[in-house]
Amino acid sequence: MQKRWIALGVVAALGAGGTWGYQANKYRLPGIVQDWNDPVQPNRAVVWQQGPAKAPDGKRPPNIILIVADDLGYNDISLNGGGVAGGIVKTPNIDALAREGVNFTTAYAANATCSPSRAAMMTGRYPTRFGFEFTAVPVQFAENLAHGEGVGPLKTIFHKDLITPAIPDYPDMGVPAREVTIAEAVKTAGYHTLHIGKWHLGEAPSLQPQAQGFDESLAVLGGAAMFMAKDDPGVVNARLPWDAIDRFLWANLRHAVTFNGSKRFQPKGHMTDYFAEEATRAIAANRNRPFFLYLAFNAPHTPLQATKADYDRLPQIKDHKTRVYGAMIAQLDRRIGDVMAKLKEQGIDDNTLVIFTSDNGGAWYNGIERLNAPFRGWKATFFEGGIRTPLFMRWPGGAAPGKQRADVTGHLDIFATIAAAAGAAVPGDRTIDSENILAGPASRSAMFWRSGDYRAVRAGDWKLQVSRRPEQARLYNLAADPTEQKDLAASDPQRVAALRAMIAAQNKGMAKPIWPGLIEGPVRIDVPLNAPWRDGQDYIYWSN
16 A cells, blocks of 8 residues: 555656656656655665684585676677777786687677566576566556667667566566576575576575575676765766656666675775675685675666766776776776686685676667677677677686687586586576586587567577568577678578478477567667667567
8 A cells, every 4th residue: 555655656756747758757757756656875884694713624615606797799808809899908807817718709698688688697598488477667667668768760669568467577587496406406505595687587585686595695686886976076877868768767767785684785986896894705705615606796877977087097098988898898897807806815715716797788779889809799689799709717626727619508507517526416406507617518400599579599500580660580590600790591492491390399498578678679680879870780579
């Protein structure tokens, strides 16, 4: 009843200026309602549970840290392509994870957007197997995009007819509790499990990290958060006026976290610094027992916010948004270095498996070119730029340094690899798509992606993308054409038919989506959102 009166009060306030005032400001509703229900409290100290004062004698299982960046472009890592702004921004600490461990050079995100990709990492299953097909977003977010997003003649499609009483509330959009997460798996092997950072796999109490196998969780439960308060004297902001997503984020996000399901409170300083500092404290608290830490930074996802100190270190970057973005990348790299330094300081570096990846490719809407170079495409597309992701595994006690592996692997295989390192069992009562890739090359014959009517398969060196908007099949030989420049669909219809049949067979084993994709939006393959429209540009429509 209280929530109903709050909602009515918000509607009345927004509608004080009449129908136009309400419609023009409705996109602000989620943030206002949440502020009413759960106002952000002042900063509070996080107290991590302390492990044993002394490590047990004898050999113990390795500690495991999974580090995930958010919307990191392939070219953002200097090891891959040079780094941001033509190589001005270097990433020596991230590069070191690859050079000192195993670099899986043909690794793929499980989806081209963040929420389903994270669901796959946590479960070792195609997210479509359990209905997690689309990124979880509030209805108001979808409406906002429908009113504010489009490119030239390409307009965003809002499926208002799919809004029915059967759609779960936004907090209930998550990984079903019946799924076995990697945290639940390694707990059975005696691990203490910790989560720090982004979650985006359900905000309802039964879907939050502490209900999905994590002993402790310092979380941003939704898809994003402010890195600092907008008016903090130490922040430099870069707003993106061409992007409806950015407009929604600035209106609704807050500089806030929760700890073990607590009320929201303000973190100390920039979110990237805060998560790294708390990670080092959690590592120190658990140095004498096996632990699994899922460290999910929300950088460099929008909103673009850098510390003034990091921004000031890059005066040679003249474009403001690129400078802010580059500062965020440099900060992320430095803080990952601090996490690695803490492992050495605590004497557990040689018995810790560290895995690094990104949830998907760089985003088209931030307006920065060549984030995913040399690959075509962006986040939300199944071109290599949207789904080819870094995957590095560093384990001095169990992996040869400096090794490169070209077998097709990715997010799906993180689950089984972690379970094997921990000595934990993989669930035997369901289909698991994950393989232990530290034991040897992945054996799968194909990898699949699906988001509504947009689907793809890679089988051997061949990759097929099929879409309804536009109605098109795109076929590429990635051995000869790794950047997908030459579409061979017209010249090889038999291969197209065979790969279509593989997609159809795969789809028979997938579940109905738990919630629908309410929006279909255009993404131009070769230019960012703020580039001018020109006839003949290649595009794809994505479903949220």
